[in-house]
Amino acid sequence: MADIGKLVRLLKELEEDLASCTRCGMCQAVCPLYGQTGRETDVARGKLVLVENLSREILDDPQAVKKRLDRCLLCGSCAAACPGGVPVLEVFLKARAVITGYLGLSPVKRAIFRGFLSNPDRLDNLLKWMGRLQGPFTRSANKILGTSCARFMSPVIGDRHFMPIAAAAWHTKASRGFSGPRQDGRIRVVFYPGCLADKILPRLADAAMEVFAFHDVDVFVADKAPCCGIPALSSGDVKTFSTLVKKNLNIWQPLDFDYLVTPCATCTSTIVKLWPAMEDYLWDKSRKTKEQVRKIAAKTMDISAFFVDILGVEALPDAGPETVTYHDPCHLKKSLGVEKQPRSLLGAAGTCRLIEMKNADQCCGMGGSFNLEHYELSEKIGAKKRDAILATGADTIATGCPACMLQITDLLSHAKSRVTVQHPIEIYARSLREKQKEKPK
Amino acid sequence: MMNKNLVRQFEKIAGAGNVMGEEADRHAYAYDSAVLDSVVPALVVRPDTIEQLGRIVALCNENGTPLTVRGSGTNLSGGTIPTGTDAVVVVTNGLARILEINPQDLYAVVEPGVITAQFAAAAAEQGLFYPPDPGSQAVSTLGGNVAENAGGLRGLKYGVTKDYVMGMEFFDVNGEIVKSGSRTVKCATGFNLSDLMVGSEGLLGVFARIILKLIPPPKASRAMTAVFASVEQASEAVAAIIADRIVPCTLEFLDNFTIRTVEDFRHAGLPVDAEALLLIEVDGHPAEVSEDAEKIQEICRKNGAVQVRAAKNEAEKELIWQARRDALPALARLKPTTVLEDATVPRSRIPDMVKKIKEIGRIYNLDIGTFGHAGDGNLHPTILTDRRDHKEFARVEKAIDDIFDAALAMGGTLSGEHGIGLAKRKYMEKETSKGTILYSRKLKQTFDPKNILNPGKMIGD
Structure with a gap:
């Protein structure tokens, strides 16, 4: 699409949502990026104005608008705080899709999204090789956190302290079908690890499986784990996004299950909120497909919410000697309103006392590809989170999102911290393990 | 767009990273929260230091370049909309120490x-x-x-x-x-x-x-609500509270339209049949607070309140103020455009003003929700409309004219707290006098002979 008329026409479809911004500017109070830069083009109000002006042909520079639109963590803090209820994230993602459709994807993104992300097998293979080869190029950075950093100057890795890629994608070893036909009263769950748990933090997916087993949940793990599509969608590549939604639907559609559970805040909010929001951008616009997407969205749950809300796991009256602080992932609290459940799950472990950090729901600065493209800003935003975590003096920082975990790990590793980073499900799983040990056989 | 030489001079003062000349950046400083047309400035400068700020002002004056200072751009009367496309917007949010x-x-x-x-x-x-x-x-x-x-x-x-x-x-x-x-x-x-x-x-x-x-904070506070079947009764209660020598720290009013809208939005159990809801808070010494709170409840009952409730704890108090905070967001969700006015009348005229605003809404066939500060007569008639509907918006502008005429006729003022800016400058003379405008212009001319400081606002040129 290189037709500016079409660009304008497609952006006009966002008119109602754009018009609902009253320019009150309250988004300035919550935007982590604006908090750093103070620039109006970094906050939702400014970005909405740019998209609107582009759609009204007052501004005719799609490239310039895209550049500013892409400087966003997609954390949704603005949407959650918007007095007028503007669906900011949806508008941004749709605008990114329309403008990217007009300008085209960058060659690098095209190669990554179309070449690998949309082909889960090929991606698994690539990562397997990277997992094997990463040794000579990296060295250990922080033993407690298990991070590595680049051994040599690397333009891609930069100064990041990262978790190494797993030797093999978790699902290739863990895939399993339901135990048999549906049994009365036994909940059937499709467990979707999400790319980060699958490929970088498999210990988290293992922990989830232990907890499912303890609570006698019948679990299905697919032998393929296509991405939920958010990296492609946030880059405006709706074609890859659509392919990935389809691949996932093809796996899940034939199954008879009650819930789709993920340990990833971003995957959960993508499936629950963005899949239905982007239904007009999918491969087929039939009512049947839309209904399938909505049904899956309605069954999808965050793992802490699943155990607390569905299985009734409750916090224990006594806490253990350890201390933990909890970071609210934006995509859990602001997108889905999930804030109590992960804390309850931590309480249910009975091994640690929760110390709330200051501004627990302030974004950690990760923002997915934002971290890749704007590492310095991401670090600055993260510095506040790091300080808030360290100020609690807690032994562990828990958070319900693998992406936040990676960012926080990087921040703490640089600070030479001894605080460990865990998912609530890991802490709960460990407590179950310890209780099993204590039980006389 | 500004000539390159001048841009370079601004960059020399504030650093290139603090000067925004690209069109897309300038578009983001063309508006504030007022419902007015945007004006794209020639340049945006965001100084880091007070010293830079002074030099920027001087440079503007040397070149006769108009200058609009902007903080967060939340002005409701257009005060931070640049005056012309030759203007420089100076953003002060980098000066935040x-x-x-x-x-x-x-x-x-x-x-x-x-x-x-x-x-x-x-x-x-x-x-x-x-x-x-x-x-x-x-x-x-x-x-x-x-x-x-x-x-x-x-x-x-x-x-x-x-x-x-x-x-x-x-x-x-x-x-x-x-x-x-x-x-x-x-x-x-x-x-x-x-x-x-x-x-x-x-x-x-x-x-x-x-x-x-700064002042010492009050040691205690108490919040309460009173429901009335008529605005007159609510207003009489307000007058009686003040007449009893009690000055609440907050005395807010919601009209029926606003009550219904907030209830639809939050489902907090507000009385949707009530014509007026008063939200009252007293603060001060604990003994004084509890005595005043008792008296206020009694006064409200005496003046016909159908229901009076005092918050028993912080959570209940929070609920009361949530209703007030919800007023604007809830109204704003009904229609795309929200025109929030701040015409203010002597507090005894609130019933007349509320009646008048209702009548104006009827005449021009507009949805107007009114809430605001009953204690000081500062009402916020909020007109809900869609700016893209030109016919309706023409009626909105007429309604605003009528609202201001009414406020002035009651001995009130154009603006309680939003300022005059661009939005209300045409009414200035009505409230003041021709002499006031001339005197103010002369004053400005003395301080700002080249007329570069936010020209055209409040008193015109």
Whole structure:
């Protein structure tokens, strides 16, 4: 699409949502990026104005608008705080899709999204090789956190302290079908690890499986784990996004299950909120497909919410000697309103006392590809989170999102911290393990 | 777009990273929160230091370049919309240092870009209280509050921004520092220029540092609600409370339309049949608070309140104020465009004004929700419309004319707390006089002979 008329026409479809911004500017109070830069083009109000002006042909520079639109963590803090209820994230993602459709994807993104992300097998293979080869190029950075950093100057890795890629994608070893036909009263769950748990933090997916087993949940793990599509969608590549939604639907559609559970805040909010929001951008616009997407969205749950809300796991009256602080992932609290459940799950472990950090729901600065493209800003935003975590003096920082975990790990590793980073499900799983040990056989 | 040579000079002063000349960046500084047309400036400069700010002002003056100072751009009367496409917008949110909070002498010194709520929180950390709380306090800057003489919910008892400005330093058009006022309670040195600067809407100088008064916080507070079957009764209750020598710190009013809208939005159990809801809070010494709270409830009942309730704890108090905070967001969700006015009348005329606003809504076939500060007569008739509907918007403009005429006829004022800016300048003479406009223009001409400081606002050219 290189037709500016079409660009304008497609952006006009966002008119109602754009018009609902009253320019009150309250988004300035919550935007982590604006908090750093103070620039109006970094906050939702400014970005909405740019998209609107582009759609009204007052501004005719799609490239310039895209550049500013892409400087966003997609954390949704603005949407959650918007007095007028503007669906900011949806508008941004749709605008990114329309403008990217007009300008085209960058060659690098095209190669990554179309070449690998949309082909889960090929991606698994690539990562397997990277997992094997990463040794000579990296060295250990922080033993407690298990991070590595680049051994040599690397333009891609930069100064990041990262978790190494797993030797093999978790699902290739863990895939399993339901135990048999549906049994009365036994909940059937499709467990979707999400790319980060699958490929970088498999210990988290293992922990989830232990907890499912303890609570006698019948679990299905697919032998393929296509991405939920958010990296492609946030880059405006709706074609890859659509392919990935389809691949996932093809796996899940034939199954008879009650819930789709993920340990990833971003995957959960993508499936629950963005899949239905982007239904007009999918491969087929039939009512049947839309209904399938909505049904899956309605069954999808965050793992802490699943155990607390569905299985009734409750916090224990006594806490253990350890201390933990909890970071609210934006995509859990602001997108889905999930804030109590992960804390309850931590309480249910009975091994640690929760110390709330200051501004627990302030974004950690990760923002997915934002971290890749704007590492310095991401670090600055993260510095506040790091300080808030360290100020609690807690032994562990828990958070319900693998992406936040990676960012926080990087921040703490640089600070030479001894605080460990865990998912609530890991802490709960460990407590179950310890209780099993204590039980006389 | 500005000529390159001049842009380079701005870059020399503020650093290239703080000067925004690209079209897309300039488009993001063409508006504020007022429902008015955008004007894209020629350049945007965001200084890091007060020294840079002074040099920017001087450079604008040398070149006769109009200059609009902008904090967070939440102005509701168009005060921060650039005057013309040749204008420079100077953003002050990079000048956000709290320079001093002095608990012994009860004052603070701030740069103009400090956010109101953050300042109030910093003062609270030191056990002090900064009362002005405009609706936009979470994002508004203190410089903007002073330039507009912003008010808020606590106006009745604690006053507005002007009551907390002890002094300031500001730049004249030549970038020279002008000092007025002091860190002392008493100060009879020189012209009282800082009072002149309060509410001057960026027309007379550019703030560099502001000295603000702080007070000890009240030790206790109590919130309550009273439901009335008529606005008259509610208003009589308000008058009776004041007549009984009780000054609540907050005395807010919601009309039936607003009550229904908020209830639809939050489902908090508001009385949807009520014609008026009063939200009242008293604060002070614990003994005084409990006595006043009792009296107020009694007065409300005597004046026909159908239901009176006092919050029993913090959570209940929070619920009461949530309803007030929900008023604007809930109304704003009904239609794309929200025109929020702040016509103010003597408090005894509130029933007449509410009746009049209702009538105006009927005449022009518009949805108007009215809420606001019953204690000080500062109402917020909020017109819900869609700016893209030109026919309806023409009726909105007529309705606004009528609302202002009505407020003035009742001895009120055009603006309680939003300022005049572009939106209300055409009514200025109606409230004041031709002489006032001429006098103000002469004053501006003296301070700003090239007419570069936010030209065209408030008093026209």
